[in-house]
Amino acid sequence: MPSRTARRTGITDAEITAARALLEPWRLLTSPKFFGLERVPNDRPILLVGNHTLMGLLDVPLLMFALYEQRGIFARGLGDHAHFQLPIWRDLLVRFGTVDGTRENCRALMQEGESILVFPGGGREVFKRKGEKYQLIWKNRLGFARLAIEFGYTIVPFSAVGADDCYDIVFDKNDLDRAGIGRLLDRISPRADMTPPLVSGLAGTPLPRPQRFYFHFGKPIETRRLRGKEHDDAVCERLRDRVREAVEAGISKLLRERRRDPKRDLGLRLAAELARFAEPRRR
Numbered sequence: 001m002p003s004r005t006a007r008r009t010g011i012t013d014a015e016i017t018a019a020r021a022l023l024e025p026w027r028l029l030t031s032p033k034f035f036g037l038e039r040v041p042n043d044r045p046i047l048l049v050g051n052h053t054l055m056g057l058l059d060v061p062l063l064m065f066a067l068y069e070q071r072g073i074f075a076r077g078l079g080d081h082a083h084f085q086l087p088i089w090r091d092l093l094v095r096f097g098t099v100d101g102t103r104e105n106c107r108a109l110m111q112e113g114e115s116i117l118v119f120p121g122g123g124r125e126v127f128k129r130k131g132e133k134y135q136l137i138w139k140n141r142l143g144f145a146r147l148a149i150e151f152g153y154t155i156v157p158f159s160a161v162g163a164d165d166c167y168d169i170v171f172d173k174n175d176l177d178r179a180g181i182g183r184l185l186d187r188i189s190p191r192a193d194m195t196p197p198l199v200s201g202l203a204g205t206p207l208p209r210p211q212r213f214y215f216h217f218g219k220p221i222e223t224r225r226l227r228g229k230e231h232d233d234a235v236c237e238r239l240r241d242r243v244r245e246a247v248e249a250g251i252s253k254l255l256r257e258r259r260r261d262p263k264r265d266l267g268l269r270l271a272a273e274l275a276r277f278a279e280p281r282r283r
Contacts, residue, residue, distance in 0.1 A: 005074035029210035031269045036217035047153045052119035053163035056126035075117040110151040129172035145236040152224040159250025162213035167199035216250035
C-alpha cells in the first residue's frame with residue numbers, strides 16, 4: 001500500500017513497481033547496506049538531513065526506496081534549483097515527490113506534515129573537488145535548522161558512503177580556474193558552484209564503478225523544546241552543528257564498516273546474490 005504521502009502526490013502502485021524494477025539491477029550491483037534504519041520514526045513527520053555524494057544521483061533512489069519499503073516513509077526531496085530547469089527530468093522528479101528546494105516550499109511541506117529529505121550541501125557538495133571525498137560542504141547555512149525549530153520537526157541525521165568512490169575526479173573547478181577556463185565559465189554560468197568536475201568511472205568510461213553503498217541513520221534529534229527560537233541564530237547554529245557532527249560520525253562509522261566488510265568486492269556480492277536467488281529452486 002502506498003503511504004499517505006504517496007497517495008497524496010498521486011503516485012500509483014504501477015509506477016512504484018516500475019521504478020522498483022528499473023532500480024533493481026543497480027541495487028544488485030551495489031548491494032546497499034543499511035544501519036539504524038529501525039531508528040527512523042514512522043509515527044510522525046521527520047526531516048532527514050545528510051551528506052550529498054559525488055554526482056548526487058547514484059545512491060539517493062536506493063535510500064528513498066528503503067525508507068518507503070521498510071519504514072513506510074515517502075520522503076519529499078528538496079531538489080536543487082538546477083534540476084527544475086530541465087523539463088523532462090523536472091517532471092520525473094516532481095512525479096516522485098521532489099520539490100524545488102526553496103524555503104517557501106519546505107515550509108509548505110511542513111505545514112502539511114510531510115516527511116522531507118534535504119542535503120544542506122546542495123550542488124556544491126554534489127560537484128566535489130579533489131580531496132573532498134565524504135566531506136560536508138554546508139558553509140554557514142541555517143535554513144533547515146530554522147524550519148525544523150519553527151515546526152518542531154524531528155531531525156534524523158543520515159550518512160552515505162560508496163558513491164564518492166564510483167568515480168575519480170580528473171579535472172575539477174580548481175583545475176579549470178588555474179587553466180583560466182573557470183573564470184570564463186563563471187561569467188556564463190548562473191552559479192559558480194554548479195561547475196561539474198570531469199570524472200572517470202568504470203574502465204575510464206563515464207559509467208560509474210559499482211561500489212557497495214552503505215547508509216547510516218543516526219539517533220533522532222527532537223526540536224520541539226526549541227519552538228519559538230527559530231530566529232535565534234545561536235540556537236540554530238548549535239542545532240546545525242549537532243546534526244553535522246552526527247552526519248560526520250555516521251560517515252566515519254560507515255568507512256570503518258566498509259573496511260571490514262567481506263562482501264565489499266563486487267564478485268563476492270554477485271556470488272552471494274546468485275546463491276540467494278538459487279536457494280528457493282534447490283528447495
